[in-house]
Amino acid sequence: MVVVMAPGATDEDVANVVARVEAMGGEAFVSKGLSRTIIGLVGDVAAFHHLNLRTLRGVADVHRISDPYKLVSRQHHAERSTVRIGPAGRQVPIGPETCTLIAGPCAVESREQMLEAAQMSRSAGAGLLRGGAFMPRTSPYAFQGLGLKGLEILADVGEATGMPVVTEVVDARDVGVVAEYADLLQVGARNMGNTGLLQAVGEAGRPVLLKRGPSATLEEWLMAAEYVAQRGNLDIVLCERGIRTFETSYRNTLDLSAVPAVQATSHLPVVVDPSHAAGRQDLVVPLARASIAVGADGVMVDVHPFPDQALCDGPQALDGTALRELATAVRRLPPALGRRTGAPDRSPA
Amino acid sequence: MVVVMAPGATDEDVANVVARVEAMGGEAFVSKGLSRTIIGLVGDVAAFHHLNLRTLRGVADVHRISDPYKLVSRQHHAERSTVRIGPAGRQVPIGPETCTLIAGPCAVESREQMLEAAQMSRSAGAGLLRGGAFMPRTSPYAFQGLGLKGLEILADVGEATGMPVVTEVVDARDVGVVAEYADLLQVGARNMGNTGLLQAVGEAGRPVLLKRGPSATLEEWLMAAEYVAQRGNLDIVLCERGIRTFETSYRNTLDLSAVPAVQATSHLPVVVDPSHAAGRQDLVVPLARASIAVGADGVMVDVHPFPDQALCDGPQALDGTALRELATAVRRLPPALGRRTGAPDRSPA
Amino acid sequence: MVVVMAPGATDEDVANVVARVEAMGGEAFVSKGLSRTIIGLVGDVAAFHHLNLRTLRGVADVHRISDPYKLVSRQHHAERSTVRIGPAGRQVPIGPETCTLIAGPCAVESREQMLEAAQMSRSAGAGLLRGGAFMPRTSPYAFQGLGLKGLEILADVGEATGMPVVTEVVDARDVGVVAEYADLLQVGARNMGNTGLLQAVGEAGRPVLLKRGPSATLEEWLMAAEYVAQRGNLDIVLCERGIRTFETSYRNTLDLSAVPAVQATSHLPVVVDPSHAAGRQDLVVPLARASIAVGADGVMVDVHPFPDQALCDGPQALDGTALRELATAVRRLPPALGRRTGAPDRSPA
Amino acid sequence: MVVVMAPGATDEDVANVVARVEAMGGEAFVSKGLSRTIIGLVGDVAAFHHLNLRTLRGVADVHRISDPYKLVSRQHHAERSTVRIGPAGRQVPIGPETCTLIAGPCAVESREQMLEAAQMSRSAGAGLLRGGAFMPRTSPYAFQGLGLKGLEILADVGEATGMPVVTEVVDARDVGVVAEYADLLQVGARNMGNTGLLQAVGEAGRPVLLKRGPSATLEEWLMAAEYVAQRGNLDIVLCERGIRTFETSYRNTLDLSAVPAVQATSHLPVVVDPSHAAGRQDLVVPLARASIAVGADGVMVDVHPFPDQALCDGPQALDGTALRELATAVRRLPPALGRRTGAPDRSPA
Missing domain, CATH: 3.20.20.70 (Aldolase class I)
Known part of the structure; x- marks a missing residue:
């Protein structure tokens, strides 16, 4: 999961996101750009959903990275089934x-x-x-x-x-x-x-x-x-x-x-x-x-x-x-x- | 219901549509144009559906004219409900x-x-x-x-x-x-x-x-x-x-x-x-x-x-x-x- | 911009993305997850487009973060115009x-x-x-x-x-x-x-x-x-x-x-x-x-x-x-x- | 062209449509159903468009029957072109x-x-x-x-x-x-x-x-x-x-x-x-x-x-x-x- 901060987000807003993710047992990697900061989340994606990150101050967008389906995915079952x-x-x-x-x-x-x-x-x-x-x-x-x-x-x-x-x-x-x-x-x-x-x-x-x-x-x-x-x-x-x-x-x-x-x-x-x-x-x-x-x-x-x-x-x-x-x-x-x-x-x- | 005949439809094709509609107890009004013939159907629309008119030779299209819903329509219940x-x-x-x-x-x-x-x-x-x-x-x-x-x-x-x-x-x-x-x-x-x-x-x-x-x-x-x-x-x-x-x-x-x-x-x-x-x-x-x-x-x-x-x-x-x-x-x-x-x-x- | 690597991407694949971005004068921040690695790019986004990152080995997806329009955006012109x-x-x-x-x-x-x-x-x-x-x-x-x-x-x-x-x-x-x-x-x-x-x-x-x-x-x-x-x-x-x-x-x-x-x-x-x-x-x-x-x-x-x-x-x-x-x-x-x-x-x- | 009259359309409304079509040199065939009347139009379809039939009192809908394109149609050029x-x-x-x-x-x-x-x-x-x-x-x-x-x-x-x-x-x-x-x-x-x-x-x-x-x-x-x-x-x-x-x-x-x-x-x-x-x-x-x-x-x-x-x-x-x-x-x-x-x-x- 990637959290994109709004252009006007403050350091405090970023810290708030990081704190919530870490409280859930996840890791948060901050990349500061010239106009935007993005935060890469690592850990239990399903749990991150409950954080309602989109509702937090300074958050512009949240991108999911991995597929939400598991059993039917080829990720852990590479061969096609008959x-x-x-x-x-x-x-x-x-x-x-x-x-x-x-x-x-x-x-x-x-x-x-x-x-x-x-x-x-x-x-x-x-x-x-x-x-x-x-x-x-x-x-x-x-x-x-x-x-x-x-x-x-x-x-x-x-x-x-x-x-x-x-x-x-x-x-x-x-x-x-x-x-x-x-x-x-x-x-x-x-x-x-x-x-x-x-x-x-x-x-x-x-x-x-x-x-x-x-x-x-x-x-x-x-x-x-x-x-x-x-x-x-x-x-x-x-x-x-x-x-x-x-x-x-x-x-x-x-x-x-x-x-x-x-x-x-x-x-x-x-x-x-x-x-x-x-x-x-x-x-x-x-x-x-x-x-x-x-x-x-x-x-x-x-x-x-x-x-x-x-x-x-x-x-x-x-x-x-x-x-x-x-x-x-x-x-x-x-x-x-x-x-x-x-x-x-x-x-x- | 209106049946639109294809440009190349024959008189026999038209007669076939008319005969089927009449056999169902409906009436069929034929309007012959220069390049197309259209047939207006009057009677029990639901029954006409079973005729599969679209599958008949010479039929180009079938247009439904009236709404398919009845109980929720304003047609027989003009006043809006509370x-x-x-x-x-x-x-x-x-x-x-x-x-x-x-x-x-x-x-x-x-x-x-x-x-x-x-x-x-x-x-x-x-x-x-x-x-x-x-x-x-x-x-x-x-x-x-x-x-x-x-x-x-x-x-x-x-x-x-x-x-x-x-x-x-x-x-x-x-x-x-x-x-x-x-x-x-x-x-x-x-x-x-x-x-x-x-x-x-x-x-x-x-x-x-x-x-x-x-x-x-x-x-x-x-x-x-x-x-x-x-x-x-x-x-x-x-x-x-x-x-x-x-x-x-x-x-x-x-x-x-x-x-x-x-x-x-x-x-x-x-x-x-x-x-x-x-x-x-x-x-x-x-x-x-x-x-x-x-x-x-x-x-x-x-x-x-x-x-x-x-x-x-x-x-x-x-x-x-x-x-x-x-x-x-x-x-x-x-x-x-x-x-x-x-x-x-x-x-x- | 965020580059999402495929689950099977190798360290070499990641290094290749980083190298190309840096050769364009940009910075690349790598976040390694359990199943996925994501790379946050900082710098001239328009230039990054020419890298065709999506075509590189091991790259699953590329997300753009900022708006592609500038003159009509509120980002640098917050007040609404008349x-x-x-x-x-x-x-x-x-x-x-x-x-x-x-x-x-x-x-x-x-x-x-x-x-x-x-x-x-x-x-x-x-x-x-x-x-x-x-x-x-x-x-x-x-x-x-x-x-x-x-x-x-x-x-x-x-x-x-x-x-x-x-x-x-x-x-x-x-x-x-x-x-x-x-x-x-x-x-x-x-x-x-x-x-x-x-x-x-x-x-x-x-x-x-x-x-x-x-x-x-x-x-x-x-x-x-x-x-x-x-x-x-x-x-x-x-x-x-x-x-x-x-x-x-x-x-x-x-x-x-x-x-x-x-x-x-x-x-x-x-x-x-x-x-x-x-x-x-x-x-x-x-x-x-x-x-x-x-x-x-x-x-x-x-x-x-x-x-x-x-x-x-x-x-x-x-x-x-x-x-x-x-x-x-x-x-x-x-x-x-x-x-x-x-x-x-x-x-x- | 087929004109579908509204359920409450009067005989006068129908006559008005017929009169306008005939004034344009077209023919109008009226089919009276139990709840609806439909009127089949024969003649110069392009001219009928200028009649704005949809705006007339009692008209529920107007269906076009024939294709609006001519030169690229197979109707008068049945063989596919190379x-x-x-x-x-x-x-x-x-x-x-x-x-x-x-x-x-x-x-x-x-x-x-x-x-x-x-x-x-x-x-x-x-x-x-x-x-x-x-x-x-x-x-x-x-x-x-x-x-x-x-x-x-x-x-x-x-x-x-x-x-x-x-x-x-x-x-x-x-x-x-x-x-x-x-x-x-x-x-x-x-x-x-x-x-x-x-x-x-x-x-x-x-x-x-x-x-x-x-x-x-x-x-x-x-x-x-x-x-x-x-x-x-x-x-x-x-x-x-x-x-x-x-x-x-x-x-x-x-x-x-x-x-x-x-x-x-x-x-x-x-x-x-x-x-x-x-x-x-x-x-x-x-x-x-x-x-x-x-x-x-x-x-x-x-x-x-x-x-x-x-x-x-x-x-x-x-x-x-x-x-x-x-x-x-x-x-x-x-x-x-x-x-x-x-x-x-x-x-x-």
């Missing part, structure tokens, strides 16, 4: 050596729709199946999902087609039941700051897919992951899904810079969801290709056998034709970048 | 005729701190007392609040100083206990999209203070209020607390345009929290004055007897001197704008 | 003791329209008259202004109604001719980064009204003012006019926090333009009141005798009724805040 | 069949530096050489470029290494001299709204590289291109270079969704500049790969033989090692996506 999803023997990896396709409909609507979407996804190279049973909607009048029945369908279809399944949990009270059916628990973008939910999934004994909030900084996103990790669960996959900007031609602006930037600072794998970012089908395949090329550890897309009949987000769902185009990219690009496509482990159990 | 907080006989109003000051510390830290802050607040003209017991924090390592003990202190001090109290509830599972102690339940900015929590406070039998999410549009904010209202609770006070922008000189950018804009479209009262928006004390009093002048129905500020000892957000808390400056504005400005300062009802019970 | 507009003997002040109303139509359309708008403005308490002759438009197909003829009308009407005039200059090549007619040269929001224009108005011998760019940080805005100041012209009035955000209910989001924040760091006066920020008439009067209350040194509004016939920005122009409402605020609020309304000097010449 | 840069016989194409690498230092510093950077760039597969002579800087105290001498060096080195050159022009008064030396005139991000400059380059007889403003919508960007096109110059290459968001880990947030979205609506080629977007070297190669994969028609990167000695933007410049990594991507990815790397034409002149 998270393995699904039952032993047919786990699907998400990590630095693979690029895993996650596909399926936005919402589970019926067994038939789900099965058809799953078969399409599998043919395209998907390793994991997605589908929403509890739907977080902006409007209380929109389709809210099939709930428990949706979970059962999803799990059955995942079993039938050989793909572990991922689904969203929107309420801490539902974590138990969702964890019975899902292999990967998704925390959605609008719940990234719901700390009760983060703690509940941190204790559920399942890997977690944590979406970035639509206006979250990278640091806030990693702090949300830290909430999960702190409860003993380090099997976290981060998912970039677009941020809110002023542009209205697409729903959100996919932030692909976040992928290498987060991979540089955290050991957790990072996947990208171009479907929810774009909100329109014609951008999904180009953005999925870009996601693979930027180095994402996986890509998650919406798929629907009949987008015009979808109960949720039809305009962004890939149909068969678009999905085949994506399949080509999923086959060709990862090898060109030194990765393999993520699929169930073939190693002897 | 929400009354606290026990019968000494309720404090928040509505178009008053400008109510809500003050208190960010976090309840101890009985002494709370009592002192309450007395300062009351002297400054506050009608309601605030204080956090369950704290939503970005970092799992930050002070998380005193919990139940904090609620008890807050309620006692509110009772002792004659002010109804407002406190945040961060988890749907805590709504019951918080509602036992609090007169006004706050849903914080990062939980604006937590629909389970919105529904729970909608059923708790207490007025709700709903903060705007830091990147929420006005429409999304009102849809969150609609979630509360749909559960039968229309005693909702909206609170603008700053949005996230690129500017780093203050924590958030207070959006005062939102106050008259929301008041024009919703009947709910709107208050402003300049403390959390600014994150620095020197901006709080000017922004509080501006909030009153723009027509806010109330202002909520952080107050602490000793900001340098605060366990939470010390740098933004008003101390005694700044609070007295605010008190002057709270006394002078509302009358100059045709309002009175919000205080307990003096009407015979 | 800029005086217009010919000697009837100058209108913009500064900390007054709150000056600037009003007039977006565009000069005809002598009649201009005269009527000027009389309305004057009745409402305006001290300065605005009107556009060279119009910066997003579309090349929109009305581009009357040019020289518009300048003549504006100057004549200003003379006839006793108000100094302000008008925009959009091209460095036009600065000479505009300066012949205008008392205050406006640099528009989209030209805030047009350094050639900034330098040209800096040499024109007239006060400058510098609008904030729609996505400019406070620091960038002050750096643009520094470009003007560096050419010898310190008669600069800053104008906040809204920033671009994700909200679409109004054209831009007026950032009133900028007013006290800039006044704290720069000695230049700051006025606010709520008309261009909001883009809709119903928000202009509330936002103008808020601007006065937040401490703005002036307010600038669009006025048109017949908004439905305006050639530019009709939907945001105040008509007679709305203007009278504003006039009340301009009369009442400044005195309640210890200021007088800005009007021509009545001091003996 | 712009050819450089002297006849060795022109370098930028268009849908190629992916062209543009590389070079941010600023021309000396003949030696420029020559070395050019040779590095050429080895990496660059078809065009970049280098700044007139530098737009946020600070008046920063290096402003070598000016005319820089242009001479750039042109000489381009000639010597066989690459056409691109350089920025920051002032309309400099267009003539820059056009004598440069094959492609760059208009920088902060000048995207400088209409005088846009018109000047539109008349200069050289292709133009138009960067997107850091907070420009796609529509505003294309309107800026329309300003150039309207002066008779359709040889325009658009360049995405990042938008301003709240994220501070990188300088700007590269918006790769803009590439396919603009290509869908405009026939102009689109290239991407990941160096200025990221502002840090470690993100440049991943983002360049993503740019190619998303379908950009070219990529422009900063290159410097010794980034730690660069006079401008050293921290983002690729050194030899990073450039070789990029070269691999430039060789492999375009063919995997059905394109060839952009290089001088080998077709017989």
Whole structure:
């Protein structure tokens, strides 16, 4: 931590800062410039926060130097992690050596729709199946999902087609039941700051897919992951899904810079969801290709056998034709970048 | 709803849209321009959403015309509402005729701190007392609040100083206990999209203070209020607390345009929290004055007897001197704008 | 300046930074923490920039400590400035003791329209008259202004109604001719980064009204003012006019926090333009009141005798009724805040 | 155009809108819903703007339906364009069949530096050489470029290494001299709204590289291109270079969704500049790969033989090692996506 004193700060003001830091057991190094004095603090940064240094007379600014997250940082865990999803023997990896396709409909609507979407996804190279049973909607009048029945369908279809399944949990009270059916628990973008939910999934004994909030900084996103990790669960996959900007031609602006930037600072794998970012089908395949090329550890897309009949987000769902185009990219690009496509482990159990 | 056809759309494409709308029981009015055809839809807008018109061949765009919220809209409830907080006989109003000051510390830290802050607040003209017991924090390592003990202190001090109290509830599972102690339940900015929590406070039998999410549009904010209202609770006070922008000189950018804009479209009262928006004390009093002048129905500020000892957000808390400056504005400005300062009802019970 | 070394930086890396700084004539103070080393730099900050310290091995980050602007900073010019507009003997002040109303139509359309708008403005308490002759438009197909003829009308009407005039200059090549007619040269929001224009108005011998760019940080805005100041012209009035955000209910989001924040760091006066920020008439009067209350040194509004016939920005122009409402605020609020309304000097010449 | 009437609009209000539209020679189609009436307008949209329909009694909103740009739209020019840069016989194409690498230092510093950077760039597969002579800087105290001498060096080195050159022009008064030396005139991000400059380059007889403003919508960007096109110059290459968001880990947030979205609506080629977007070297190669994969028609990167000695933007410049990594991507990815790397034409002149 660095304390920057105001130009008019007195020697007494500087001494006051130093005294408080030392009373907390820290060390304070004073550098006097011509117009400004700066004080470098060494010791327990968390404790320094309680000093409210910014409120002291003569203090102009306080800069934090080190990252506030610890468990998810690469600082003490330099190697990038691989998270393995699904039952032993047919786990699907998400990590630095693979690029895993996650596909399926936005919402589970019926067994038939789900099965058809799953078969399409599998043919395209998907390793994991997605589908929403509890739907977080902006409007209380929109389709809210099939709930428990949706979970059962999803799990059955995942079993039938050989793909572990991922689904969203929107309420801490539902974590138990969702964890019975899902292999990967998704925390959605609008719940990234719901700390009760983060703690509940941190204790559920399942890997977690944590979406970035639509206006979250990278640091806030990693702090949300830290909430999960702190409860003993380090099997976290981060998912970039677009941020809110002023542009209205697409729903959100996919932030692909976040992928290498987060991979540089955290050991957790990072996947990208171009479907929810774009909100329109014609951008999904180009953005999925870009996601693979930027180095994402996986890509998650919406798929629907009949987008015009979808109960949720039809305009962004890939149909068969678009999905085949994506399949080509999923086959060709990862090898060109030194990765393999993520699929169930073939190693002897 | 208006459907805009693409320049190359055929007569068949237009007929297809019309047929689907009519099959849903709606009417479709076709306007053929030189290069474009537009189709005006009349009927059940919610049903039209399920048509996924955007996915149909020849459709370029779909514009929604009417507001998606109903219960909180002024369309069928033209008069602006007043929400009354606290026990019968000494309720404090928040509505178009008053400008109510809500003050208190960010976090309840101890009985002494709370009592002192309450007395300062009351002297400054506050009608309601605030204080956090369950704290939503970005970092799992930050002070998380005193919990139940904090609620008890807050309620006692509110009772002792004659002010109804407002406190945040961060988890749907805590709504019951918080509602036992609090007169006004706050849903914080990062939980604006937590629909389970919105529904729970909608059923708790207490007025709700709903903060705007830091990147929420006005429409999304009102849809969150609609979630509360749909559960039968229309005693909702909206609170603008700053949005996230690129500017780093203050924590958030207070959006005062939102106050008259929301008041024009919703009947709910709107208050402003300049403390959390600014994150620095020197901006709080000017922004509080501006909030009153723009027509806010109330202002909520952080107050602490000793900001340098605060366990939470010390740098933004008003101390005694700044609070007295605010008190002057709270006394002078509302009358100059045709309002009175919000205080307990003096009407015979 | 503070250099933060990466966790794995070696002693050699630290020594390399120190050596480069010392070779530039600076001093480097090293503070060694448990996991990080920080180096405080003292000396010529501008020179340090050329060291590209961020590119050196072991350097994690470089924080600048002091403001990059000098001439417009309060650091060496603590007292806030007053800029005086217009010919000697009837100058209108913009500064900390007054709150000056600037009003007039977006565009000069005809002598009649201009005269009527000027009389309305004057009745409402305006001290300065605005009107556009060279119009910066997003579309090349929109009305581009009357040019020289518009300048003549504006100057004549200003003379006839006793108000100094302000008008925009959009091209460095036009600065000479505009300066012949205008008392205050406006640099528009989209030209805030047009350094050639900034330098040209800096040499024109007239006060400058510098609008904030729609996505400019406070620091960038002050750096643009520094470009003007560096050419010898310190008669600069800053104008906040809204920033671009994700909200679409109004054209831009007026950032009133900028007013006290800039006044704290720069000695230049700051006025606010709520008309261009909001883009809709119903928000202009509330936002103008808020601007006065937040401490703005002036307010600038669009006025048109017949908004439905305006050639530019009709939907945001105040008509007679709305203007009278504003006039009340301009009369009442400044005195309640210890200021007088800005009007021509009545001091003996 | 669609006019949406307010819920309380009267028949007279509707008739008034219709009458005004018809007086302008347009047609108005009225669709009456249960709670709202909408009016579809057919005819000369530009003329309708002058009606100020938004200011009329009973009008709630006005939606524009068609794009406001014409010359750069695909509507009347469906095929995507290829712009050819450089002297006849060795022109370098930028268009849908190629992916062209543009590389070079941010600023021309000396003949030696420029020559070395050019040779590095050429080895990496660059078809065009970049280098700044007139530098737009946020600070008046920063290096402003070598000016005319820089242009001479750039042109000489381009000639010597066989690459056409691109350089920025920051002032309309400099267009003539820059056009004598440069094959492609760059208009920088902060000048995207400088209409005088846009018109000047539109008349200069050289292709133009138009960067997107850091907070420009796609529509505003294309309107800026329309300003150039309207002066008779359709040889325009658009360049995405990042938008301003709240994220501070990188300088700007590269918006790769803009590439396919603009290509869908405009026939102009689109290239991407990941160096200025990221502002840090470690993100440049991943983002360049993503740019190619998303379908950009070219990529422009900063290159410097010794980034730690660069006079401008050293921290983002690729050194030899990073450039070789990029070269691999430039060789492999375009063919995997059905394109060839952009290089001088080998077709017989």
